[in-house]
Amino acid sequence: MSHSSISELMSYLDTLAEPRIVLDRSYNIIGANRAYLSYYHVGDLPIAGRHCYEVSHRYKRPCDEEGESCPLKSSLQSGQPHRVLHIHHTVRGDEHVDVELTPIRNAEGEIEYFVEMIHTVRAGSALPEGELVGRSAAFNRMLEQVTRVAPSQADVLLLGESGTGKELVAHAVHDASKRATGPFVAVDCSSLPENLFESELFGYEKGAFSGANQRKQGLVEAASGGTLFLDEVGDIPLGLQVKLLRLLETGTYRRVGGVEPLRSDFRLVAATHRDLKKMIAEGSFRRDLYYRISTFPILLPSLSERMEDLPLLMEALLKRISTDHAMSIHPATLLCLSKYDFPGNIRELRNLIERATLLADGDVLLPEHFPDPCEEKQDSLHSGQSFSQVMTLEEMEKSYLEWQVRNSGLGRRELAERLGIGERTLFRKLGKLTKI
Numbered sequence: 001m002s003h004s005s006i007s008e009l010m011s012y013l014d015t016l017a018e019p020r021i022v023l024d025r026s027y028n029i030i031g032a033n034r035a036y037l038s039y040y041h042v043g044d045l046p047i048a049g050r051h052c053y054e055v056s057h058r059y060k061r062p063c064d065e066e067g068e069s070c071p072l073k074s075s076l077q078s079g080q081p082h083r084v085l086h087i088h089h090t091v092r093g094d095e096h097v098d099v100e101l102t103p104i105r106n107a108e109g110e111i112e113y114f115v116e117m118i119h120t121v122r123a124g125s126a127l128p129e130g131e132l133v134g135r136s137a138a139f140n141r142m143l144e145q146v147t148r149v150a151p152s153q154a155d156v157l158l159l160g161e162s163g164t165g166k167e168l169v170a171h172a173v174h175d176a177s178k179r180a181t182g183p184f185v186a187v188d189c190s191s192l193p194e195n196l197f198e199s200e201l202f203g204y205e206k207g208a209f210s211g212a213n214q215r216k217q218g219l220v221e222a223a224s225g226g227t228l229f230l231d232e233v234g235d236i237p238l239g240l241q242v243k244l245l246r247l248l249e250t251g252t253y254r255r256v257g258g259v260e261p262l263r264s265d266f267r268l269v270a271a272t273h274r275d276l277k278k279m280i281a282e283g284s285f286r287r288d289l290y291y292r293i294s295t296f297p298i299l300l301p302s303l304s305e306r307m308e309d310l311p312l313l314m315e316a317l318l319k320r321i322s323t324d325h326a327m328s329i330h331p332a333t334l335l336c337l338s339k340y341d342f343p344g345n346i347r348e349l350r351n352l353i354e355r356a357t358l359l360a361d362g363d364v365l366l367p368e369h370f371p372d373p374c375e376e377k378q379d380s381l382h383s384g385q386s387f388s389q390v391m392t393l394e395e396m397e398k399s400y401l402e403w404q405v406r407n408s409g410l411g412r413r414e415l416a417e418r419l420g421i422g423e424r425t426l427f428r429k430l431g432k433l434t435k436i
């Protein structure tokens, strides 16, 4: 591509409101549009010639060498455009962004440059101020799927253990869709008794049964123009599954006691913590309904699969709990909670934090305020027993650091300083909490 064609391309990219850069095959930035320059900390040095991973991530090496997927590498290998969700350092702090790379070929058909398009993702947040927060690889994979499916009309099936955030994700799908200004109607299928299910969902006509003094709108009708969220869809009794299937197939339903077929235009987001395939094998869930609702399944990670998010989640949940003074979390608390497996996931974490804020007299949440997960653990190094058994130097170092975090009474910055290492190194050495 000639110099003048690059300038023409750059002047076109300058007219666009979202950040764009042109890269060569070696991650060098050839040019950036105005939106990019105002969105990222570019400093005083000229942008041309700097590496994309340095400006967007502050990495010293390409993303794939830092354990992330690199769209440039994927695009070079496949010759196709590539899209990934990354967290970038922007002027507003760390943000989830949808990065799309499109290869540009020269006259010989070889890839010479790439245009990188960056869209901010508002569905999730890497900062504690957000609603749906997270920054771990497992969370980012889930958010990437939300970002892909939300703008489409496709029905979504959210699969995950109880308390993993299925309702929050259903909201995020709705908010990022074209129906965002329409209603979001949530139905908890597990709490609806079988005899009320139909009348609640489809409504009823006056006189349909004794007590039906006037016509009542059903939830399906209320969701028209928006999203219908069927939580615990696996709990719908078999007899009613066929009625739901008919509604989804034809878009029509009848009020209880009504004859006229009615139409509702909603997008379905269903969720369950059950294993629907196993239920099909056992005969308690209809196969045809499963295929109808599982167009786009999204697996929500359990909290134990995204433990790097623990500090961020704790901070976010603490902000939501109203206390009369600001509270903080002691590093020893983080350490002990990081070893707990949270069967109740984020809901359990929220409840534990709420209880801890009531138990704490001061403004720091200590392990003793989390009695169940943090009950006294055997501290081998402390008791001196460790020296009678051989352990690797790495294990020894970890035990020592854990003991210091628990017993030194120092904050994490101070402790790291006294140990002569950086804060991140301290927590990396401690194991799971790699991204504190």
Ligand SMILES: Nc1ncnc2c1ncn2[C@@H]1O[C@H](COP(=O)(O)OP(=O)(O)OP(=O)(O)O)[C@@H](O)[C@H]1O
Residues within 6 Å of the ligand: 131, 132, 133, 134, 160, 161, 162, 163, 164, 165, 166, 167, 168, 169, 231, 273, 313, 316, 346, 347, 350
């Ligand atoms: N990523 C997240 N960031 C912040 N808060 C979260 C996140 N995920 C879940 N929560 C919080 O955890 C709690 C449980 O979430 P939610 O009710 O969405 O879970 P669920 O999977 O729908 O649970 P169930 O299956 O029991 O209905 C809520 O208070 C929610 O705000």
